[in-house]
Amino acid sequence: MSTAALHPAVERVTARIAERSRPTRTGYLARMDAARAQGPYRYKLSCGNLAHAFAASGEDKPTLRGGRSGNIGIVTAYNDMLSAHQPLEQYPTLIRMAARNAGGSAQVAGGVPAMCDGVTQGRDGMELSLFSRDVIAMATAVSLSHDAFDAVLCLGVCDKIVPGLLIGALSFGHLPVIFVPAGPMPSGISNKQKAEVRQRYALGQATQDELMDAEAASYHSPGTCTFYGTANSNQMLMEVMGLHLPGTAFVPPNTPLRDALTVAAAEQALRITALGDAYRPLAHTIDEKAIVNAMVGLAATGGSTNHTLHLVAVARAAGIVIDWNDLDELSKATPLLARVYPNGSADVNHFEAAGGMGFVISQLLNAGLLHEDILCVHGGGMRQQAQQPYLDDLTLRWRDPPAQSRDADIVRPIEAPFDSEGGLRCLQGNLGRAVVKISAVAPQYRRHEAPARIFESQDALLAAFKAGKLEGDFIAVVRGQGPRANGMPELHKLTPTLAALQDRGQRVALLTDGRMSGASGKVLAAIHVTPEAADGGALAKLREGDTIRIDAEAGAMDALVDAAEWNAREAALPDLSGNQFGTGRELLGMMRGSVGSAEHGACSLFGNDA
Incomplete structure (x- = not known):
């Protein structure tokens, strides 16, 4: 052809x-x-x-x-x-x-x-x-x-x-x-089974042995x-x-x-x-x-x-x-x-x-x-x-490859796709620029407006969840996770918790200058925010309770704060003292100092973005 x-x-x-x-x-x-x-x-x-x-x-x-x-x-x-x-x-x-x-x-x-x-x-x-x-x-x-x-x-x-x-x-x-x-x-156990056990464990409804059995049956x-x-x-x-x-x-x-x-x-x-x-x-x-x-x-x-x-x-x-x-x-x-x-x-x-x-x-x-x-x-x-x-x-x-899909629930022809658009979207607004894996998020969850809950690490968010402090609708802001801050770790550990909150009826989303991994899940997640908080990016200007709107369909993300107040705010730079040493992190200080922004590949080999 x-x-x-x-x-x-x-x-x-x-x-x-x-x-x-x-x-x-x-x-x-x-x-x-x-x-x-x-x-x-x-x-x-x-x-x-x-x-x-x-x-x-x-x-x-x-x-x-x-x-x-x-x-x-x-x-x-x-x-x-x-x-x-x-x-x-x-x-x-x-x-x-x-x-x-x-x-x-x-x-x-x-x-x-x-x-x-x-x-x-x-x-x-x-x-x-x-x-x-x-x-x-x-x-x-x-x-x-x-x-x-x-x-x-x-x-x-x-x-x-x-x-x-x-x-x-x-x-x-x-x-x-x-x-x-x-x-x-x-193939091991189904991904749906694995995800269900992870969410039940996050809610305290599954034992560690059950979780280990599920993980070992998946990665086997x-x-x-x-x-x-x-x-x-x-x-x-x-x-x-x-x-x-x-x-x-x-x-x-x-x-x-x-x-x-x-x-x-x-x-x-x-x-x-x-x-x-x-x-x-x-x-x-x-x-x-x-x-x-x-x-x-x-x-x-x-x-x-x-x-x-x-x-x-x-x-x-x-x-x-x-x-x-x-x-x-x-x-x-x-x-x-x-x-x-x-x-x-x-x-x-x-x-x-x-x-x-x-x-x-x-x-x-x-x-x-x-x-x-x-x-x-x-x-x-x-x-x-x-x-x-x-x-x-x-x-x-x-x-030659098959002329027809052998399973239309998994792969489809160009004339009958799962969606008219692809899996990724760029977001832009007064919070900077970010990406979202829109294909993983159901249409009804692709737009969310809610108060900000501010966290300086994923462990702080998980601690708040375990303490029963994550009630109502919110957008979790996990900042200080960019490449210059701490090497931009994946925050995939948050996925079961946020998914469990969404499944119990809360409207939640994630906003972060960190990564969410190739396994980005069903919760709306605006990630790789640039400029990052450690560079004085807009995430560092957010305060607890600020209303945030993330609209993946429209490609927008904004803090709904009065413009004069927003412009007058100073960035609250993250405290990075806790991630400079241990597990070899002290050897990569030169990379944190020279790395480019997320949109420039978060690469330390080509000099800074300028």
Whole structure:
């Protein structure tokens, strides 16, 4: 099927981004072209340099010593505490074998840290989480700094890890880069059951043992957590930006098909190096069109709010400048095609069975909502990216995605979407700017006007709840949670409590300069507020009892305070003395001091917003 004419909003936003980014993008591409022009670095290493590089390479020594065949650098986020990353343990062995059989070689260039937000939620360690993305980016660059590689395979899955790997790899954008995930764990208990137990526990109606049983039945084996949070949104983005082999995202770990895709990724990486005639460098795969595809994919699937930060930072690493207005405009033009928890009851395994990314990509292409002509790593365009892998006996093949949804409760065609608009919305008013995951919130809850209840931490809100002090309708303001204040931790621990209040008939909402995670739930939550309170943003001017209006449909959030009084108020800056030390936080002070705002990606690597 031929692709429809490009949607006017996609065409308009792409052109605007290209014009805005012209100076920075031109400079970035010039640096990458200069790096390529110097030729494969390994061939210019001195004998001593090269001997160090292959000293431990066993049977690959002759290949590496000859210096004229492709060498893959593997950057891995393996550890065996993260269920999503535990399957990556054996990937280097498989990749080395595949590279060897293809006449090349592969080496583990380095490892990057990989922390789990599911473990650190509500703990001090969560204040390291967002900054771990920047640490991962730097570790990726260090891994590739030996000038010994012709292509890169990035092994990673979860929240900050894939964006960090991509940001770091873009510094070596003259090399081809393919991302190789692990796939989701089998479905456990339903997300609805898990959420119900969490809410009952928050209300004191379930024991800790019941809660532990439910959590252990949900997170129960190797593989990615199956809800559609940031980790699985990462995999969606890699598909629509062309950085995966087609259909790689949601194939289960430790299966023959998953192993075949990993082997194929190694073989393809060797085909697209600068040594041959099919060169596909990362710098040209990630362009303005690929970034627009990512924003459309995020909107169409109701993906993680965390990517309103990560995509901005990734784009900046490629010399591309985007903002929340771009995302908002694309989201308004993009129908919501998927309902996957927390936007529905299904998990990603159900989503894949219903048609998965192949069906979604083909539907978006048919509506002109994706750029087809991006430089995908597999050698084709986005139409080929929609194909789905399978094994014909032992041979890896691809076939066209289903023409019809296999379950219209999970994924729908472009003509009959769940909503005419996508999952994310930008809010703006006298309180600043914020984002909201509108797809997770029922229409009757998308507008709320109520008095402010002010809290300086999520623990303070939970303490008020336990003390029976959260009565009536209100908007909970949790401030001092931005990137410069304390690293912008996720406040996901609030979800069961706020959901329980809403279920018992109270009208509640959340307003915060912190994050709410890829599992942003059914309660209206205006998050990532910028400027943040620690920067003297408007949240710091709010007082207990001020009336606030959040209107996600209209894209507005305001304190309904007399203008003269509002303008005269001084910001009450948060007390940050309690989060400077412990759990390694003292080591990240330099990042808190240099980090940009949420709308600029909350990134410490590119200087401040100015």
